[in-house]
Amino acid sequence: MNRASTFSKPGVSSIWRRNQRRLAPLLFLAPGVVMFAVYVVLPIFQSVWISFFHWDGMGPKDWAGLTNYTDLYDDPAFWTSLKNNLIWMALYLLAIPLGLAAAIFLNQNVTGIRIYKSLFFFPFVISQVVVGLIFSWFYAPGIGLLPEITEWLGLGQIAVLADERYVTYAVIVAGLWPQIAYCMIIYLTGLNNIAADQIEAARLDGARGLRMLRYVILPQLRPATFIALVVTVIxxxxxxxxxxxxTSGGPYGSSRVLSYYMYEQALSEYGYQMGYGAAIAVVLLVIMMLFISGFVWRMFGDEKEG
Structure with a gap:
């Protein structure tokens, strides 16, 4: 069917010509909006609805009201998971300044800088499963490097993944490795877009080192910082x-976070409590939305002030 036949009727053709500038963007956005609604928005509402039932995922649903949420309040495993999530979020934010430092180091023209960029970029490319295996071997007593280091320091071979005091921090360190690389890539993109004339003007005014970073570079990196902050928190x-x-949540559930506890309750062989798992997912969604809404609100405030 050609263009002429598509708009053969005078009414349709005139409507298209009058509203083409408004309708064309909507037509381009429509497939993405439909996909987002079907695969993101709709499952969110379904999860909220399921959280009000007792359901094993197969049989009939039994209405539970707010019982799943009140049960969370009395569940020590839920509070352990929430505490670990807060620890993850606090320490994960270290990826932002470390990624910025790596980006500044790599944003220079010296011999061999491409090799260094490849080495720093490598953790972002590999799978999280591979990262987990690498660090599991690194932490493993008898074969890992970390136990050998602690033994050389006179502390003995410490099995950090089997110790409730250290396991969460050990997993966070493993997660920081690719996250720093991710933030570095975001900041490298931002550094490439910095206005060169402002840098030269600041140098003529005597700005160097930290003063240059604080008053010239960081203000221009605000969009990159916002993106890095959002993706790091998420x-x-x-x-x-x-x-x-x-760790599979161990030892004794001490390394659980909300997403893993949700999986255990809803989908693992120990749970099959879809309603309870959906309630955990809703709590996690609310926490995530609170933080993201705060970041977006702050960004709009900065834009208005600018």
């Missing part, structure tokens, strides 16, 4: 794969 709150590979 990554900390939805951490799952490293815990699944490295």
């Amino acid at each position: 990554g900390a709150l939805r951490s799952f794969d490293l815990i699944s590979i490295m």
Whole structure:
């Protein structure tokens, strides 16, 4: 069917010509909006609805009202998971300044800089499963490097993944490795877009080192910082794969986070409580939305002030 036949009717053709500038963007956006609604928005509402039932995922649903949410309040495993999520989020934010430092180091023209960029970029390319396996071997007593280091320091071989005091921090360190690389890539893109004339003007005014960074570079990196902050917080709150590979929530559930506890309750052989798992997912969604809404609100405020 050609263009002429498509708009053969005078009414349709005139409507298209009058509203082409408004309708064309909507037509381009429509497929993405439909996909987002079907695969993101609709499952969110379904999860909220399921959280009000007792359901094993197969049989009939039994209405539970707010029982699943009140049960969370009395569940010590839920509070342990929430505490670990907050620890993840606090320590994961270290990826932002470390990624900025790596980006500044790599944003220079020296011999061999491409090799250094490849080495720093490598953790972002490999799978999280591979990262988990690498660090599991690194931490393993008898074969890992870390136990050998602690033994050389006179502390003995410490099995950090089997110790409730250290396991969460050990997994976070493994997660920080690719997250720093991710933030570095975001900042490298931002550094390439910095206005060169402002840098030269600041140098003529005597700005060097930290003063240049604080008053000239960082203000121009605000969009990159916002993106790095959002993806880092989301990554900390939805951490799952490293815990699944490295600890399976152990020892004794001490390394669980909300996403992994949700999986245990809803989909693992120990749970099949879809309603309870959906309630955990809703709580995680609310926490995530609160943080993201705060970041977006702050960004709009900065834009208005600018």
